[in-house]
Amino acid sequence: QSALTQPPSASGSPGQSVTISCTGTSSDVGGYKYVSWYQQHPGKAPKLMIYEVTKRPSGVPDRFSGSKSGNTASLTVSGLQAEDEADYYCSSYAGSNNVLFGGGTKLTVL
Amino acid sequence: QVQLQESGPGLVKPSETLSLTCAVSGYSISSGYHWGWIRQAPGKGLEWIGNIYRSGITYYNPSLKSRVTILADTSKNQFTLKLSSVTAADTAVYYCGRVDWTFDYWGQGTLVIVSS
Numbered sequence: 001q002s003a004l005t006q007p008p009s010a011s012g013s014p015g016q017s018v019t020i021s022c023t024g025t026s027s028d029v030g031g032y033k034y035v036s037w038y039q040q041h042p043g044k045a046p047k048l049m050i051y052e053v054t055k056r057p058s059g060v061p062d063r064f065s066g067s068k069s070g071n072t073a074s075l076t077v078s079g080l081q082a083e084d085e086a087d088y089y090c091s092s093y094a095g096s097n098n099v100l101f102g103g104g105t106k107l108t109v110l
Numbered sequence: 111q112v113q114l115q116e117s118g119p120g121l122v123k124p125s126e127t128l129s130l131t132c133a134v135s136g137y138s139i140s141s142g143y144h145w146g147w148i149r150q151a152p153g154k155g156l157e158w159i160g161n162i163y164r165s166g167i168t169y170y171n172p173s174l175k176s177r178v179t180i181l182a183d184t185s186k187n188q189f190t191l192k193l194s195s196v197t198a199a200d201t202a203v204y205y206c207g208r209v210d211w212t213f214d215y216w217g218q219g220t221l222v223i224v225s226s
Contacts, residue, residue: 003155032211034211034212036211036212036213038156038213045205045216045217045218045219046156046205046213046216047216048212048213048214051212051214052212057214089155089156091156091158091212091213093211097161097169098158098169098171098172099158099161099171099211100158101148101155101156101157101158102155103155104155104156
């Protein structure tokens with residue numbers, strides 16, 4: 001099983017929107033609702049931002065949203081703020097009690 | 111508030127067994143959810159290692175399965191990761207977390223270096 005595919009980098013100016021993609025297969029992203037997104041600042045533990053494709057945990061700003069189309073999931077950050085600059089990782093249930101992660105995307109706020 | 115805290119040696123010799131414990135507070139691990147481990151090599155992405163369910167059922171990453179054991183001690187509300195025959199490639203920050211095929215609570219992570 002291969003890691004999910006994410007672009008290595010993404011960027012946007014404050015106030016803009018940016019979308020990060022996460023591409024898998026019908027055996028993982030496309031086959032299950034268990035797609036999650038995590039934010040990781042340098043030296044910190046990852047933080048759950050989106051789960052089950054579109055759901056936000058309590059406390060996560062509604063500027064963060066998730067979606068899925070076929071085998072590709074997406075995280076959109078609207079109204080970019082300086083504190084959104086971080087690494088973002090997607091994950092998906094991959095069947096047979098396995099979990100896959102994406103390689104991560106470094107989001108830069110210009 | 112669920113809190114998790116990893117502990118264990120920060121330096122392990124090649125070919126030996128890495129052993130880390132995750133102490134959980136604010137939630138009983140016997141009440142539900144899976145409890146799992148993830149690692150992150152320096153400058154690299156996240157890698158799922160495995161989960162344990164309250165009944166003791168375990169699920170492991172196929173690429174690590176032959177070397178991984180996860181055990182739970184419900185009396186101490188903690189669970190343990192054992193990774194055998196370690197090499198330099200196992201050098202990483204190891205995180206524990208609460209899992210429902212999504213890691214919703216994470217420990218702060220602990221760096222383990224494999225070196226002689």
